[in-house]
Amino acid sequence: MNxxxxxxxxxFVVIGVTVAALVLTGIIPSASNxxxxxIIVGAPQIGGEFTATNNKGKAVSDKDFQGKMMLVFFGYxxxxxxxxxxxxxxxxxxxxxxxxxxxxxxxxxxxxxxRDTVPVIDEFVQAFHxxxxxxxxxxxxxxxxxxxxxxxxQQVEGDDxxxxxxxxxxxxxxxxxDGKLITVFSYGTTPEEIxxxxxxxx
Amino acid sequence: xxxxxxxxxxxxxxxxxxxFSAVSAVAHADEKHDxxxxxxxxxxxxxxxxxxxxxxxxxxNMSKEDDRLIGAKSTVAHKTEIHTTKMTDGVMKMMPVTxxxxxxxxxxxxxxxxxxxxxxxxxxxxxxKGKTFxxxxxxxxxxxxxxxxxxxxxxxxxxxxxxxxxxxx
Numbered sequence: 001m002n003x004x005x006x007x008x009x010x011x012f013v014v015i016g017v018t019v020a021a022l023v024l025t026g027i028i029p030s031a032s033n034x035x036x037x038x039i040i041v042g043a044p045q046i047g048g049e050f051t052a053t054n055n056k057g058k059a060v061s062d063k064d065f066q067g068k069m070m071l072v073f074f075g076y077x078x079x080x081x082x083x084x085x086x087x088x089x090x091x092x093x094x095x096x097x098x099x100x101x102x103x104x105x106x107x108x109x110x111x112x113x114x115r116d117t118v119p120v121i122d123e124f125v126q127a128f129h130x131x132x133x134x135x136x137x138x139x140x141x142x143x144x145x146x147x148x149x150x151x152x153x154q155q156v157e158g159d160d161x162x163x164x165x166x167x168x169x170x171x172x173x174x175x176x177x178d179g180k181l182i183t184v185f186s187y188g189t190t191p192e193e194i195x196x197x198x199x200x201x202x
Numbered sequence: 203x204x205x206x207x208x209x210x211x212x213x214x215x216x217x218x219x220x221x222f223s224a225v226s227a228v229a230h231a232d233e234k235h236d237x238x239x240x241x242x243x244x245x246x247x248x249x250x251x252x253x254x255x256x257x258x259x260x261x262x263n264m265s266k267e268d269d270r271l272i273g274a275k276s277t278v279a280h281k282t283e284i285h286t287t288k289m290t291d292g293v294m295k296m297m298p299v300t301x302x303x304x305x306x307x308x309x310x311x312x313x314x315x316x317x318x319x320x321x322x323x324x325x326x327x328x329x330x331k332g333k334t335f336x337x338x339x340x341x342x343x344x345x346x347x348x349x350x351x352x353x354x355x356x357x358x359x360x361x362x363x364x365x366x367x368x369x370x371x
Contacts, residue, residue, distance in 0.1 A: 077249075080256030080322075081287050082294045084246050085315045088357025123249040127356040152293050163254060163281065163323035170294040187289060188316070 046173060046181040048148040052109070052141050055122035055134035062179055069104045069182070069201060070175040071194070074151045076112035076166050077124040082187070083108075084128075086172065091129035092191035093198070100202055101131065109135045111153025111168050113142045149173060174198065237265025238305070238341055240349035247331040247356045255279070255329045257320040257337060257351045258313040258360055263305040265344075271311070272302040273340035280324030282337070287316050296321075302342065314360055329353050 051061045071090060075083035090106040097104065108125050110116035113136045116124075121134035136142070146153055151169040158164055170187035174197060182201060185194055238261065245257035255278075263269050276282040284299045303318060305311050313319055320337060322329075329335075333353045338346050354360075 077252070078254050079296065080246070080248070080254050081285075081296060081315055081319050084357050085359065088355075088359065091357060120249075120251060123251060127247070127249055156295075156297070160323075165296045167293050167295045170289055170292055186292070187294065 046149055046184075047175055047179050050141065050145040050148055052135040052137040052145065053118060055118060055125055055136075057118045060135070065105055065107070065175075066179050067177055068102075069177055069198065070173075070179075071104055071106045071198070072109060072149065072173040072175060073107070073171075074109050074111050074146070074149070074153060074169050076110050076153075076168065077116050077120055078112065078163070079166070079168075082170065086170075086187070087125070087128040087132065089172075089189075089191050089194065090132055093194045094129050094131050096191060096195040097198060100199060103202055104198055106132045107135060108132055109142075109145055109151075111142060111146065111151070112155070112166050113137055113139060174201075176201070237267070238263055238269060238344040238347055240339060240347055242360070243337065243349045243351040244358065244360060245329055245351050245353050246358050247353050248325070248329045249356075250328045250330075252328070253323070253325055255322040255325055256285075257322070258315070258318075259320065259337070259339065259349060259351075260310060260312045261303075261305050261339070262310045263307055266307050267343060268304060268306045269344055270302040270304050270342040271339055272342050274320045275338040275340065275346070276320075276322060276335070278325060278327055278329065278335050278337075279322035280326065281322075283321045283323070284318065285321040286318050305341075331355060 047062075049062050051059065054060045071093065073083075073086050073090065075086065077083070087108065090108075094101045094104070094106060106129065108121070110121055116134075116136050118136060121136050125132040125134040135145070137145075142153075145151070149169075151171075153166055153168045156165040156167060172185040172187075172189065172194070174182045174185065174194075176182045183197060185197075241260040241262060243257060243259040245255060248255045261271060271284065274282045274284055284303065285296055286299050287294060287296050289295070298321075299318065303311055311318070320339075327335075331353050334350050335353075336348050337351050338348045340346050
């Protein structure tokens with residue numbers, strides 16, 4: 001039941017991001033793209049290679065996270081409402097996991113690298129749980145991660161260049177030790193539910 | 203000797219003034235005002251370098267007339283606005299509330315995470331846990347009402363704190 005739900009959610013991510021990408025670029029996939037794997041309905045390919053800078057200023061890649069499960073959330077530190085809520089969920093999951101916490105790396109990936117510099121993201125994740133890894137990077141690196149995770153992040157256009165808002169994907173991804181997607185949690189999933197799902201994988 | 207007397211008078215006078223302002227400030231908090239009552243104003247602690255923050259207030263319209271929350275003011279930030287969070291197709295969008303929030307007569311509107319919040323943009327001072335600061339809400343009919351915001355944990359959920367929901371049995 002849980003898997004069905006997760007796949008449905010994942011499907012919506014794929015559809016949502018595709019539509020958003022089409023709207024943003026105005027490009028309908030051309031014939032030249034048809035040879036590529038693209039998006040397979042029912043078995044979304046989420047995850048994959050990426051490089052970034054962690055909250056300690058170290059260059060990291062997806063390889064550094066393999067061997068442990070990953071709990072991934074996309075957001076930005078300037079977000080006062082949704083992102084702290086999800087980070088609190090992460091913090092509670094890590095506490096509730098007890099000894100099993102060692103098998104998961106909670107990861108907060110910024111979709112606002114311009115403002116979320118290494119010290120800013122470090123301070124933010126530390127406010128919630130010492131085990132949370134914050135990832136930032138160049139625009140290209142962040143674009144690559146968003147693409148790999150079919151995640152959406154778009155700065156809201158407005159006159160405020162300093163305190164702008166960013167729309168972003170609200171899902172939490174649970175990735176396996178091999179870096180492949182296990183399931184997707186919708187926003188508002190309780191820490192208890194996430195903890196249970198993680199424990200089932202151990 | 204005369205100087206000493208003047209100085210002591212000034213000291214006593216300033217002390218009295220200060221204590222009076224303190225008392226009046228406390229009395230002002232959560233005060234009922236033209237039928238609108240502001241309750242449980244709280245915010246999440248933000249990091250020392252944070253430039254934005256949010257706060258939540260419960261608005262109770264105890265009058266017989268509908269009213270509308272049309273704005274907010276604070277001294278902690280350069281800009282204070284009423285925002286809301288909406289989820290569309292899995293994408294979280296935060297935006298300023300346009301046209302205000304209606305608070306019907308006899309009803310309550312509870313701002314909470316994932317919904318309505320007061321947004322502070324360009325923080326002038328850090329919002330640290332345990333701190334309190336004033337915020338003023340502006341209503342169409344009731345006018346301006348001030349309340350005191352209490353800063354909780356960085357991930358506090360208000361009255362629904364998961365941490366406080368631990369079963370005792």
